Structure formats: structure tokens, C-alpha cells
Amino acid sequence: MNRFFKSCTALVAITAFMGQTTVAFAAADMVKEIGEGEGEVSIVAWPGYIERGETDKGYDWVTKFEEETGCKVNVKTANTSDEMVALMNEGGFDLVTASGDASLRLVAGERVQPINVDLIPSWKTVDDRLKDAPWHTVDGTHYGVPYQWGPNVLLYNTDVFKEAPKSWNVVFEEQELPDGKSNKGRVQAYDGPIYVADAALYLMKHKPELGIEDPYELNEEQYKAALDLLREQRKLVGRYWHDAMIQIDDVKNEGVVASSSWPFQVNLLKSEDQPVASTIPEEGATGWADTTMMHVNAAHPNCAYKWLEHSLDKKVQGDLAAWFGSVPTVPAACKGNELLGEEGCATNGFDDFEKISFWRTPVADCDSQDECVPYYRWVSDYIGVIGGR
């Protein structure tokens, strides 16, 4: 039996080694030219990211692409970054719209291939702030094309807050809100381990003695302080949100008056005449920046490259930003888009880029300190915090 396991381990070691060599091979073998389309392309995407006019006729950036290139677009939606990583590990997809907390994991797991930006004419129109962003560029190699980005805003009820709250403390510390009642039970937090970074960002400003430089790079002591803050928050939070529509319902029916949120929910609530608005408090905010990445074994590379080019089209970028409440990665999309309007980019946070700490996967081997707490501990500990531990 023992020998059986030994041979199993050896087998695993060999497979791992072979995996590495194939990837080295793939990296050298980056796509050099785009040929004829293969007739289809399959994409893993956030809900609402790839619309073909089925929800609302005005929002359609797929039909035209299919007509022009002959590549039929198949979409598989995923609700969390972890789900996206799992789907890409399974394989069978060409592209994925990965957030920063998934992209590096995909690169490290050798699930995505480098992108030859010379083959994408619109690459030069991409926002300079994003071209070499660390969540898709590793050692100078681009592993994807920026798609959209946005902040995790503080949603608040305008009947309770006559002025926008200045600090995230309304969701982190028990206090009396301007309407004279406690915030206990009236705030929400995000039900995802990456939310630990929001606590770290808050501590960065309020407990400078901890010396946090980057909310995604925490040593044991800083991490413990963040968890302690989240444990205090647990007493204030009735329910954590993970589904945008449930959060919308909670704002309408559960008396939630302040919460971390996405512009998506804020825009939807405003369209229903709910008294809400959003702000980015003085501590700054976390945010997401999504990159379209290509699977290492993509079966339809030509159609995939055609989609990458199409995804940077300024009409697509502007329409998507209007639909999702996000910010285009192509600044030219902000002007002259009917759906987004002239103020759309500013409303969704175009000028707040500097205030945002973008989602990244926390890794043990980090830049700012010797050793950081890795992501898998964030996952199990955050489940514990929500459970009252």
C-alpha cells in the first residue's frame, strides 16, 4: 500500500513537472497572427457583462460582433471570482472576465496564456493607468486585456444621512446615526473573504501604528487586527450580502441604511426612486478591475482575439459602463455615448482611480513584507467571523 502511494506521489510530481514545461512552451508560442474565425467563442463572465439585448433591447454588444466575425458567442456566467477560477480550472472555455483577485491565481495556476497586444489594434486606446496594471501584467508580460473597473462604494440612505458619510466607520463601529438611532442592525457588509481588505483599508487610516501599507498584504498582527474589527462589525450586521438583488431588497424592506455596495445596486435603487446615494469616504475604497484573459488551451484562439479587439470598442465599453455602473477602460468611451451620458464616467468613479485599492489575491510571498497571510486563510477565517467566531 505504501508503495502504491509513493508511486502516486511520483506520478503527481511528474504531471506537475510536465505541466510546467508545456506552459513554458506555450509562453514562447504566443499567438503570432489572427487567422480565420473558428465559428464560436465561449466566455466565462460576470452576470450582465456580456449582453445580447435579451434583458433590454438597447444593451446589445454581441449580435453585431457575431454578424461581422461569424463567431457565435457562448456565455457562462459566474457569481464570484472563486467560481471563475474553478471554471477555468475545469477547462473548455476560451476567455474569462477575471477580477484582480482571480487573475493572478489564474496566471500562477497556468490556466491563462500571454496576450500578444500587437494583434489588438485598439490596445493603444486603453487607459494608461491600466495598461501595465499588476493584476494582469507579470514580469512585463500581458496576460489579458482590461475590460471594466469600478469602486466598491458606500451606499447610504439619503433620508438618514443629509450629508454623505465621511468615513467607513458608519459600517465598522457602533454609533448613533444622524437620525438619532444606532447603526446596529442597519448596516451590511460583503459576504466574500476579499472584504477583509476593506477592514484593513479602514485600519490603514485609523490605526497607523499597525503599519499597513497595502490592504492585500497583511502580516499576522495586521491580519488579526482586521479580523477583530470584522468581529465587532458582525455585531452590527444583520445579514451579509452576496447577491446584488437580495441587497436591493434588504435596502427596501429591512431598513438597511448604509453598506458597502456596487454602483450597479445604487443605480438600480435610484431608478426605483429609493432615497439612496453613494460615496467614496475619506479612507478610499476597494474596487475591482476586470481583465479579459484567454485560456491556455483555448479551442478558438482566432475568435477569442477578435473578441478581445471587439471588447475595447468604445461603443461596447460605453454601453457596458452604462449597463453595469462601471468605468470603461477606454477613456474615449466616456464621450458621446448615448446610454452613458456625458456625466456617466464621472458618476461611476472615473476620477477616483487613485483612491481605490484594487482587488488582488493575497499571497504568502508578498512585496511589502516578509510574509503575508494567504488567501485560503482569509476564506476560512471570514466564514468563521460570519459564524460569530
Add this chain to the structure above:
Amino acid sequence: MSTANAAILPPRSGPSGAASDAFWRHPTLLLFLLLTPPLLWLGIVYLGSLLALLAQSFFSIDHFTGRIDYSFTLDTYRELFTTPANIDIIVRTVLMAASVTIASAIIAFPIAYYAARYARGKWKALFYLGVMLPLWSSYLVKIYAWKLILAQEGILNWIFHKLHLYWLMDAYLSLPVIGGHSLSISYTGTFLVFVYIWLPYMILPLQASLERVPDNLLEASSDLGAKPSETFWNVIFPLALPGAIAGSIFTFSLTLGDYIVPGVIGSSRYFIGQVVYAQQGTAGNIPLAAAFTIVPMVIMGFYLWMAKRMGAFDAL
């Protein structure tokens, strides 16, 4: 010689005749042919996938890349049973399943008793219909409807306000553990919805077992001078118990595995079903999800074994 010839008939002609002869001579062949497809189905599709699941739980995951390391290890089980948060989740789920089961049995008994022993004719049909009706509408619609009923600004609180009884609700919600910020954000809310959703599965087997209690036993009991309460405890209850246990298998196991109700109603604290869903679907941690799945399987195994000893399967 001639009698022997007459006793052994000549073989029948044609393939179907030959097959018929062969089956008659070798009954085990017929049995084998008839049983193979269902046994293959059970063995491969059902037991095979269970074993595959069990095998997955002995692998581990590379926590950064999320790829599974296919070598034998007990690390996943160690992680499952040494993390206090995981123990919390198991205890929380089992307690919820147990209380839902007990409450369902208490509520279901009078309903089933009336339906089985008093309702006649069209009333009986109406009773069956009333019990079954909730099962015909979508599970999700029912849960979201309950979310609105129990919400802070929902109809239940509105009624309490109108009756000037809100202090009562407030006092209840301020209780530790079972209280919360509103009913839809508390264990009580999760509990109520579970009871509502699974109640029919308790009523139906209970009703079936009550219908089989012979009238003459009840008459004999009262003839012998037993008070109604004595008749209940000594005659009706023991005879209905197997039905209640059969029902409890449904309510207990369904609550143990559900992941949608606690996701929509409750205080975001995880239940086993949710962890399995989160670990396999979103975190891609199949080994831990598999290990978590083994827990309710073991619990249900014990439960069924005990139920069998109490005769629950005689009422099915």
C-alpha cells in the same frame, strides 16, 4: 423408451422458443438478465458516484492556484474537524434540523389526525389538496414570499404595529441566539420557513399511519375504562410513531442538506449545504466539499439505523 420420449418434448422452434426453453432450464440466467441493468444503474451511477465523492475527500487542494492535488491525504478531514468554525456549522445545522423535525411533528399531528379520522368525502379530498398544494408552487417563490412576510417592513410587523403589540415582537427579537434585527434576519425566520416548506412531508406519512389504527382498538381501550389521554398515549401514539419517524426522515434530511433557505433568510451564518455549495462551486475546493458531504451522510446513516429499529419502515 416410448414413455421417456413422450415426457421429454422436442425443443421448440425459433429463437424465442429456444430462449424460453433456456430460461426455463436455467432460472438463474433469467434472474441475471433481469437484475443486471438495475444493479448496474445502482452500482455505477449511484454507488459509483458516491464512492467517487468519498475518494475526492481524501485529496487536498493547493490553496493558491486552487488546483487539486491528487495524492492520498487525511489533511482535508483534519481541516474539517479541527477548524472551530466548521464544527460550529455542523452543530448549527444538526440543531436546526432536529428542531424543525420536532416542530413539524407537533404541528402535523393534529392535522393528520383530523384528516385521517374525522374528514370524510369531499372534506378528505380537500384536506389532501390543502396539504399537497404548497408542494406544487415553486420552492423559490415560497422562500422569497416568506422573506417579504418576515421583513422588518413586512406584513407581519405591520400587523403587530397595528395591534400595538410591537413591544412583544421587540422583546422576542432581543432574545439571544433566536432573536435578531428582524425575523427574516434571525434563526427564528430560518426555522419558520423550514417548517413551512417541509411540513407536508411530515403530514402525509403520519396520516397514513393514523389511518391504519383500527377503530376497534380505540373502542376496546375505552371499554376497558381508559381515559382519552390514556388511550392516546397507550394506543394511538405508539401506533402512529413509525409514521412520525418516517416523516422525520424527510424533514431531518431535507433540512440537513438545504442551502437555499439559510442563504435567503437568516443571519448569513453558514449551514452545511451552503458550505458544500461554496466550497465546490465558488472556491473550487472539491476535497473539503466532499468531506463536508460525508458528515450528513454519516448522520443520516445513524438516523436511519435507529429509525429502522423503531419500525419506521413498516409504515412506508
